[in-house]
Amino acid sequence: MDDAHTKNEAESLAIQMKDSKFLVSLVFWHDLLSQVNFVSKELQRDTMDISAGISSFEKLCNWLKTYREKGFQEVLIGANELAEDLDVTPVFQTKRLRKRKKQFEYESADEAFSDPEEAYRVQCFNHVLDKALQSLGPRFEQSQKHASLFGFLCEFKNLPKDTIRKSAANLELALTDVKLVQENEQVSTVKSLDINGYMLCEELEALKPILPSDCRNPLQILQFLAYNNRSTAFPNLFIAIQIFLTIPVTVASGERSFSKLNLIKTYLRSTMQEDRLRSLAIMSIECEVMKSLTLGNILKDFAEQMVRKIKF
Template identity: 30%
Template sequence: MDKLENAVLCNMWNDILQRFNRVSVALQAVDLDLCNAVCLVRSLKQYISGLRDQFDRFEMAGSNMSPTVSDVYKADKQRMKIRKRQADDSSEPDSHLPGRQRFSVSVFNVVIDRLVAELDRRYQSYNSTLQSFGFLNNLLTTMCSEELRLSASRLQKKYDVDLEADFVEEIIQFREFVVGLGVQQDVNTSPSAGDLLKLLRKRNMHTVFPNTDIALRLFLTLPVTNASGERSFSKLSLIKNRLRSTMQQDRLSHLTIMSIEYDILRALDFNVTIKEFAVRKARRKHF
């Protein structure tokens, strides 16, 4: 642990993992919007990409990390190997990079570039989905009717089983309906898709705009991450331990749902449930 390379990597991963952890927690939120998810991933990608020019800062932090940390890279301490030349080899001398430059090029930059590539792949996946549904979040902005029709037509063709052909004209009328209610307060802002769905349900207009209701629900129920499936497996490992190896499937499923939806479970009033259970299970005879 007294090597300079390890100290530099410790400082680098400390900054990176802190940002990854905060973004990961935000992406696993139940009420996260896809637009916010795209912005989060894009900002994280730009942050990691900017660290490529911060090698000097990490090196300085690593050298000041402890008095026992060496100030010399391992490659500078090793004896230079002289390779035996063959008859067909070039006469040019072999290039030997200093330890600092070799570590920066072969380790630090490789890690940063790989992280940026993986984040870009995730960002492109999110952004392609957002391009189909993004107009629902900008419904009341300066988007003209032709642009709205074009965006709605692309979405209808992509989900032709769920959305009917009249969705294109329906969304135009829905925008005029929302504007008529005076929902929009600022010309540069627009209510989110969640606000529009709440308004649609509150006014009981989902029968008038059925395709718009379906499109908004499709957009709001898109899984931003696969955290729900991972959370189910992690909960199973906590519930069915070695002391509960004989548990039946029904009880295991019920306990898993209760553990996952603990926030809803804690908000319930169990007094009514206990009284109802007591009435059903009462065995006292009335004379």
């Protein structure tokens, strides 16, 4: 009985998978999720900063807008090629339109689509892309605000001094912490400044002629100042770039690293000691370093250290 039920269910699924609408949806979701997955991995890189993250986000939004206007025909072509490989006729099945009950008299009747492909494009293809564009905006509002504040640090070489001075003043205001202090029944305000906007502008102007041409992003500028012992000569710029680079674009990379501990403990339970747990956690978190190591060399070093030589 179970085998017959499973067989019927598998046959019905096979028939549905050969449906033209399913093939079109398969190609459509593959294109969409591939682009989203690529940008997601880009944002989770350790060297990713907000300016580069905003650039990747804008490219994804532009791709979605272009794909919404011109991508449906490409999806149909890909679905037709897939249907030929499966020996299936790529034809949309026409379905009867279900009438929606009116709640009010002034509501208009549902407009029927004579072409099922056009109905799919309007009701599914465009609808999904519109929702994707609407959901991406609020996720990056805070990052866009940070990029507007710190963005001049990436482009100061090509900016006039007046623009740099104005941007530095806005950054100084954003990084100012105002506290209320009560002394002798009097309340006063105390400002704590992380940077000085005027001095930051002067430091950027002084850095322009000596900064190498290959230093194009904030990380390279920070490394140039640190490796050449010039952090004390440009203190405000050094602090501003450090704050800029420590603002996370996403938290997925950090969450994935910390979740390794639970995975290791679940797999090995409580059969190991603390030293082994700590070592496995470090190996799991630093997996990129582990991939670059050669197992044969490690085993050779281990054998040389653990070998017991007996003198006769």
